[in-house]
Amino acid sequence: MRTFETQIGRFEAGFSICHMLCVLGVFSSSFSLGQVVQSERAQRFKATHEWTDPLTVPLVLSGNFGELRGNHFHTGLDMKTQGREGLPVLAATDGVLARVKMSPWGYGNALYLEGPDGITTVYAHLQRFTPEVQAWAVARTYKGRSLGLDATPPASAGLTFQAGDTLGWSGNSGGSGGPHLHFEVRDTPTQHPLNPLQGWVAKSDSRPPSAPTWWLESERGLVSVPTDGADTVVVEGEVRVSIEAYDRLDGASNICGIHTLEAVLKDGQDDVQWTHRFGLDELNFSVNKDMNAHTLFPVWKRERDQVHRLHRLPGNRLEIYGGGAASGVVALDSGEVATLECRVWDVAGNQTARTLVLRGGASALPWTVVEFEGASPQAESPSALHTLSAPQATLSWDDKTFFEPTAVGWRSDSTGLSAFVWPEFEAWRGKVDVAWKMPSREVVWGISGAALPQDAWPTADWVAVHEVGGQVKHAVPADVQEGTWRMALPSGGAWRMVRDTVAPKVIPYHSGTPLVQGGDAVWFVEDLLAGVETLTLTIDGQWARLVWDPKRNMATYEAADARHPSGAPVRVQLEVMDAVGNAATWSGTLVWP
Numbered sequence: 001m002r003t004f005e006t007q008i009g010r011f012e013a014g015f016s017i018c019h020m021l022c023v024l025g026v027f028s029s030s031f032s033l034g035q036v037v038q039s040e041r042a043q044r045f046k047a048t049h050e051w052t053d054p055l056t057v058p059l060v061l062s063g064n065f066g067e068l069r070g071n072h073f074h075t076g077l078d079m080k081t082q083g084r085e086g087l088p089v090l091a092a093t094d095g096v097l098a099r100v101k102m103s104p105w106g107y108g109n110a111l112y113l114e115g116p117d118g119i120t121t122v123y124a125h126l127q128r129f130t131p132e133v134q135a136w137a138v139a140r141t142y143k144g145r146s147l148g149l150d151a152t153p154p155a156s157a158g159l160t161f162q163a164g165d166t167l168g169w170s171g172n173s174g175g176s177g178g179p180h181l182h183f184e185v186r187d188t189p190t191q192h193p194l195n196p197l198q199g200w201v202a203k204s205d206s207r208p209p210s211a212p213t214w215w216l217e218s219e220r221g222l223v224s225v226p227t228d229g230a231d232t233v234v235v236e237g238e239v240r241v242s243i244e245a246y247d248r249l250d251g252a253s254n255i256c257g258i259h260t261l262e263a264v265l266k267d268g269q270d271d272v273q274w275t276h277r278f279g280l281d282e283l284n285f286s287v288n289k290d291m292n293a294h295t296l297f298p299v300w301k302r303e304r305d306q307v308h309r310l311h312r313l314p315g316n317r318l319e320i321y322g323g324g325a326a327s328g329v330v331a332l333d334s335g336e337v338a339t340l341e342c343r344v345w346d347v348a349g350n351q352t353a354r355t356l357v358l359r360g361g362a363s364a365l366p367w368t369v370v371e372f373e374g375a376s377p378q379a380e381s382p383s384a385l386h387t388l389s390a391p392q393a394t395l396s397w398d399d400k401t402f403f404e405p406t407a408v409g410w411r412s413d414s415t416g417l418s419a420f421v422w423p424e425f426e427a428w429r430g431k432v433d434v435a436w437k438m439p440s441r442e443v444v445w446g447i448s449g450a451a452l453p454q455d456a457w458p459t460a461d462w463v464a465v466h467e468v469g470g471q472v473k474h475a476v477p478a479d480v481q482e483g484t485w486r487m488a489l490p491s492g493g494a495w496r497m498v499r500d501t502v503a504p505k506v507i508p509y510h511s512g513t514p515l516v517q518g519g520d521a522v523w524f525v526e527d528l529l530a531g532v533e534t535l536t537l538t539i540d541g542q543w544a545r546l547v548w549d550p551k552r553n554m555a556t557y558e559a560a561d562a563r564h565p566s567g568a569p570v571r572v573q574l575e576v577m578d579a580v581g582n583a584a585t586w587s588g589t590l591v592w593p
């Protein structure tokens with residue numbers, strides 16, 4: 001959290017905190033219509049159908065619905081599993097298995113149970129499925145020769161369950177950062193996730209939300225102001241305001257998301273200038289990444305604080321807002337005063353109210369510029385052409401690439417192998433196409449480490465790498481045409497071109513043999529730049545399934561698949577290829593007990 005001091009702290013005559021709180025009482029719409037509709041739906045459902053909470057341990061949540069995450073709103077509840085894997089996961093409703101997913105990413109091993117009355121429940125990051133589901137899923141991967149699975153079991157598979165039946169066991173698969181169960185309630189026809197705390201899953205919450213910080217945004221940059229400061233904040237020009245607001249649920253200290261927010265701007269005569277509202281009752285996966293436009297992205301990117309804009313950016317397609325499309329702009333003449341009243345609710349109905357008094361004048365706030373400055377050339381988006389021609393590169397994008405008009409810039413270093421691309425601290429909804437002229441062949445060959453070639457430039461194995469704090473954040477394979485790299489970059493920041501000619505590493509995870517107790521075979525697999533693209537295991541020439549865990553660089557053949565002979569030597573081969581085609585193979589003879 002930033003610290004901040006207001007420079008000018010005079011309070012306007014006639015205004016007091018008491019007066020402002022009284023004004024808040026004027027607004028009656030404490031809950032959105034969605035809240036009522038969803039709660040009634042859950043009540044109706046439970047009056048006529050069985051409902052079982054999916055875990056048998058006391059319910060502790062590490063995350064809730066609508067919380068800001070990575071580049072999306074969180075679509076379910078994260079239920080703690082006491083730091084362990086392997087807890088039974090129960091069907092919340094009667095239902096038929098509508099979708100089975102197995103993936104090293106995202107939901108990992110996940111089940112979608114289609115229940116009555118248009119309700120589907122989702123169980124993600126599982127360790128494994130109940131035996132009949134596991135058998136069906138594994139058979140299906142062998143049929144399709146694919147490590148991942150995303151399929152609907154046919155009715156003939158007979159995968160129907162009753163509320164309370166065990167569907168599988170909790171785990172940490174996919175993009176999970178620790179053992180837990182990710183649980184969702186969805187509307188079946190739309191597959192829109194609904195807020196499970198609106199009558200589906202009961203969780204006590206006695207604490208009102210926290211709303212500690214205002215964020216102000218102007219042409220001069222960004223500044224934060226604590227919400228408990230009693231001072232008037234002096235601003236000049238056009239200002240947009242955001243607020244940091246989050247909630248904590250009983251029994252855990254995890255920062256969770258709020259449910260509803262209402263912000264009202266009033267002028268000095270107490271007349272309402274605009275109102276901004278949202279409610280997190282229902283989400284839509286097709287636009288869920290517009291969370292990047294809902295939050296104040298420069299702060300989100302650096303601090304991961306739960307900050308909500310009190311306005312809607314032009315490109316924001318989220319369907320969570322009520323009322324008119326407020327610009328959210330505050331523009332005050334010198335001496336003019338406006339009051340911003342913001343109320344925040346959690347899903348249990350606990351409320352927190354904050355008021356910010358703004359006055360026009362010479363602002364002495366310590367504004368900080370967030371973008372990289374002083375570089376050139378730049379172009380403004382949306383421009384007629386959406387292109388930027390720099391000495392070494394041409395950048396092009398369209399008006400869907402950013403959520404609002406944004407300056408795009410490029411500057412390459414003296415070697416021509418690294419470049420800074422901005423905006424770095426604005427959300428990118430799409431990608432920017434880059435045609436980047438390769439520097440002289442001496443420079444290119446100097447880094448490739450190979451003997452001087454016949455060709456002017458090597459054309460294969462190029463990767464654009466974006467590193468943050470020494471970690472590869474993005475690696476984008478580049479095509480080479482006529483001495484030019486071509487690729488689509490997904491974000492701003494420092495990018496460098498490297499050749500990845502190094503094959504992945506494939507070795508037994510433990511010393512000697514990949515075979516471990518119980519008959520599983522485990523390999524360590526790693527590729528440093530381009531990243532692992534494919535893994536192919538054969539046992540005696542026959543394709544076999546691997547469980548790929550990129551978090552631990554672990555590829556496992558599970559003996560339970562039973563595709564290996566016992567008691568006789570058999571030829572096993574694992575081939576791994578990276579994203580630019582470098583391949584490595586481990587092969588050996590294994591004898592299963």
Ligand SMILES: [Zn+2]
Pocket residue numbers: 063074076077078181182183
């Ligand atoms: Zn989750």
